[in-house]
Amino acid sequence: MFIQINHLNKQYLDKNGQPTEVLKDINLEIDKGEFVSILGPSGCGKSTLLSIVAGLTGLTSGEVLVDGRQVRKPGKDRDRGMVFQQAALFPWLNVRDNVTFPLKKEMSKKEARAQAAKYLHMVQLGNYQDHYPHELSGGMQQRVAIARALSMNPEILLMDEPFGALDEQTRSRLHHQLETIWMETKKTVLFVTHSISESIKLSDRIIVMGTRPGTILADIKVDLPRPRDAHKEDMVKIEEHIMSYLKKEIDKVISEELAYEHNS
Numbered sequence: 001m002f003i004q005i006n007h008l009n010k011q012y013l014d015k016n017g018q019p020t021e022v023l024k025d026i027n028l029e030i031d032k033g034e035f036v037s038i039l040g041p042s043g044c045g046k047s048t049l050l051s052i053v054a055g056l057t058g059l060t061s062g063e064v065l066v067d068g069r070q071v072r073k074p075g076k077d078r079d080r081g082m083v084f085q086q087a088a089l090f091p092w093l094n095v096r097d098n099v100t101f102p103l104k105k106e107m108s109k110k111e112a113r114a115q116a117a118k119y120l121h122m123v124q125l126g127n128y129q130d131h132y133p134h135e136l137s138g139g140m141q142q143r144v145a146i147a148r149a150l151s152m153n154p155e156i157l158l159m160d161e162p163f164g165a166l167d168e169q170t171r172s173r174l175h176h177q178l179e180t181i182w183m184e185t186k187k188t189v190l191f192v193t194h195s196i197s198e199s200i201k202l203s204d205r206i207i208v209m210g211t212r213p214g215t216i217l218a219d220i221k222v223d224l225p226r227p228r229d230a231h232k233e234d235m236v237k238i239e240e241h242i243m244s245y246l247k248k249e250i251d252k253v254i255s256e257e258l259a260y261e262h263n264s
């Protein structure tokens with residue numbers, strides 16, 4: 001088992017200093033090379049979970065193991081690369097320097113440039129290395145961010161709604177590219193999304209989360225050949241299956257909100 005999450009709990013203090021439970025008894029095992037989506041409504045704790053696996057956020061109790069070792073601060077382990085919804089590129093650096101920036105501490109300048117070029121070619125931006133972020137579309141910026149994360153050669157790629165801000169066509173192209181990169185590099189991918197169709201298109205497994213507190217409702221295997229677009233009918237079946245879990249969640253949230261309004 002490559003990633004192992006055991007009885008993970010996470011509380012945050014609310015504005016009155018009261019602890020609120022964000023993640024409750026999360027248990028999850030992920031194999032090396034798996035593409036796993038974490039799917040759930042806004043606020044269910046997806047980003048918190050990913051951030052704990054990245055070592056960016058601490059946990060309240062339980063444990064997260066990667067390759068048998070407890071996760072530590074991200075600076076110490078080079079085994080996890082993060083991609084966020086916003087590319088977060090340095091606007092004053094060109095594409096090449098954005099990618100080599102985190103590499104410089106690890107290797108010579110020449111090696112860093114070679115590494116950057118390799119992954120920029122992989123995301124089909126080999127000809128844009130001298131461009132600046134403002135000269136690129138949102139989809140291209142996101143591809144630079146993916147190249148930057150890959151260039152550290154992490155074992156795990158952690159992606160938090162990386163295509164959430166993009167239009168449908170760009171998103172669809174990037175799905176295809178990410179799938180290709182995943183098959184080429186054999187990375188383990190943990191992919192956060194609130195899009196059901198995106199999760200079905202990309203993943204081997206979909207972890208469906210419910211909210212308040214964040215829990216795992218279902219762990220659904222997607223056993224369809226890739227590319228998935230040729231299997232629309234099977235995709236619809238899986239979508240309906242996922243919806244059956246999420247509908248209950250939506251009903252729960254609505255009734256809680258009604259009760260809250262009623263009591264206040």
Ligand code: ADP
Nearest residue numbers: 012013014022041042043044045046047048049
């Ligand atoms: P998601 O990514 O699924 O939308 P998040 O993980 O961002 O959910 O947030 C889950 C819950 O935790 C939300 O209710 C959010 O308000 C709360 N939360 C997230 N970060 C913090 C924080 N730093 N301090 C307090 N509460 C937080």
Ligand code: MG
Nearest residue numbers: 046047048160
């Ligand atoms: Mg989030």
